[in-house]
Amino acid sequence: DEKNQVLITNAWLQMYWFDVYLSWDQYEYPGVLNLRFPADQIWVPDILLYNSADERFDATFHTNVLVNYSGSCQYIPPGILKSTCYIDVRWFPFDVQKCDLKFGSWTHSGWLIDLQMLEADISNYISNGEWDLVGVPGKRNEMYYECCKEPYPDVTYTITMRRRTLYYGLNLLIPCVLISGLALLVFLLPADSGEKISLGITVLLSLTVFMLLVAEIMPATSDSVPLIAQYFASIMVIVGLSVVVTVLVLQFHHHDPQAGKMPKWVSSFRGMKKPGENIKPLSCKYSYPKHHVSVNRMEMNVLPGHQSSNGNMIYNYIAMEGRCCPQKNDPGSKSGKITCSLPEDTELVQKKGLMDTIPVIVKILEEVQFIAMRFRKQDEGEEICSEWKFAAAVIDRLCLVAFTLFAIICTFTILMSAPNFIEAVSKDFA
Incomplete structure (x- = not known):
């Protein structure tokens, strides 16, 4: 007894x-x-x-x-x-x-x-x-x-x-080792799944149940701490720290972009760069030839293949009723200058139409600038969120490696410290 x-x-x-x-x-x-x-x-x-x-x-x-x-x-x-x-x-x-x-x-x-x-x-x-x-x-x-x-x-x-030790090994030690392995899976679980905290707390409660089983077997003495209780306590510390780190990881992953950019110490602490961060976007060095069109002293640069019926108001108000005559240039050149002559009454109508459309164009430009600003802010927010998410992923991977090493060291150091550990394993588990 x-x-x-x-x-x-x-x-x-x-x-x-x-x-x-x-x-x-x-x-x-x-x-x-x-x-x-x-x-x-x-x-x-x-x-x-x-x-x-x-x-x-x-x-x-x-x-x-x-x-x-x-x-x-x-x-x-x-x-x-x-x-x-x-x-x-x-x-x-x-x-x-x-x-x-x-x-x-x-x-x-x-x-x-x-x-x-x-x-x-x-x-x-x-x-x-x-x-x-x-x-x-x-x-x-x-x-x-x-x-x-x-x-x-x-x-x-x-x-x-x-x-x-066969009974205690199968009913206490092996389940505890498996549960500690489940605790390490917390760092592999995606942050968007919403189950990281639940898994960590469930593992912690499972270890608590095993601790209660050991307490029922052992006498109520304070002379020494059982070896298996030391092992359970170390695994519980690992699981508890994993829950704390998981809370920090979730805080990083769901960081509000309006709260500001990532501090420099966090960026330097992670010590890693996102894949493709140093890759610069390719720039097109090819320049298209330009065609100059003169409309009664007004010249517009037109790209090859550009059509005047693209819905732009400026082109819609330009009535190309006159005759456009191309000027002779160098036969080897791909660019040319087209001169169009318009009647005087048509020129007056065009100028009046352009003057009437200036306020509309200004308003359209303001709206375009507002939309561009919104897209720019949205891109900046997504960039900030992506930095915080990458930092959370880095912390997850680092903690996975660190906690795995710590769990392995604790398992072998604590269990093998028993004087007759090798004898018990060779006789009872053989």
């Missing part, structure tokens, strides 16, 4: 002594070699378990005492012994526990009963699913108290047990 730090042992004691008052001559009583007496009818040494945790203190069943004709007495009382056992949870679940069974006389000193030790017989040991019995070494001790000069001997058997 690890929770209450009690060891329950099903065993029987073997006590041998000589009693000269219980010997007889076998020739006077032929055929009588052994006799059996109840334990309460003859003298029996008061050997008790010092560190008993039983309500009756003495949990042995008082059987008969087998007495030989020579006075040799044999007393083998069985019992279910409950003893106190200090549980060292420092290396749980890769721990080795040592529990003592201290036997001695309660009222007789060493001058009256010379207590000697026999080796523990474990030939009838029944294996346990949780523990492996390593050994049961014994030792005889002598205690001297201030009240008395005589020694008080005792025999202490140390039961050494190694915990079998």
Whole structure:
């Protein structure tokens, strides 16, 4: 019972002594070699378990005492012994526990009963699913108290047990490692999915449930922190920090462009450039030949293939009623000058129409400038948002690498610090 730090042992004691008052001559009583007496009818040494945790203190069943004709007495009382056992949870679940069974006389000193030790017989040991019995070494001790000069001997058997870690590995350690891997997936989840925070908090709650399972098994002691609790705590720190970083990443990803541009320290911290940031747009160096058209002292540059019926008001108000005569130029030249002669009344009508359309054109230009300004601001906002989103992606990738390394280091450093980690893995997981 690890929770209450009690060891329950099903065993029987073997006590041998000589009693000269219980010997007889076998020739006077032929055929009588052994006799059996109840334990309460003859003298029996008061050997008790010092560190008993039983309500009756003495949990042995008082059987008969087998007495030989020579006075040799044999007393083998069985019992279910409950003893106190200090549980060292420092290396749980890769721990080795040592529990003592201290036997001695309660009222007789060493001058009256010379207590000697026999080796523990474990030939009838029944294996346990949780523990492996390593050994049961014994030792005889002598205690001297201030009240008395005589020694008080005792025999202490140390039961050494190694915990079998297969159960805890499959039900606690492996799920925790998988959950820590899920925590790292938070940095791979797109920020637009809206599930980054939910995944991190879910993983954190899962680790909390495993911590509660460990707390139910372990005794309420503050002497040491279990190894598995240290591992769970480190993974919880990783998951908690991942949630904090995720909040920062989402803040960067959904940054308001009106809040301003990215600070220089953020831009320098990320230390990366967006793909294609240094690529300059291609500029067209080809220049089209120009055709000059003269309309009553007015010349307009027209691109090749340009049509006058493009919906422009200026072209609509220009009535090309006169005759346009091309001027002779160099035959090898691709440009030319077209001179059109118009009647005087047509020229007056055109000038009046142009004067009437100037306010409309000015208003149209203002609207075009406003639309251009809106598009320019929209492009600037998109550029700012794209910088913040790129910074969020950089932080995600950096944290993915850093937290992965930290999780791997914590896993191997903490678990392999157990003295018998390799032995437990080779025996239980092989």
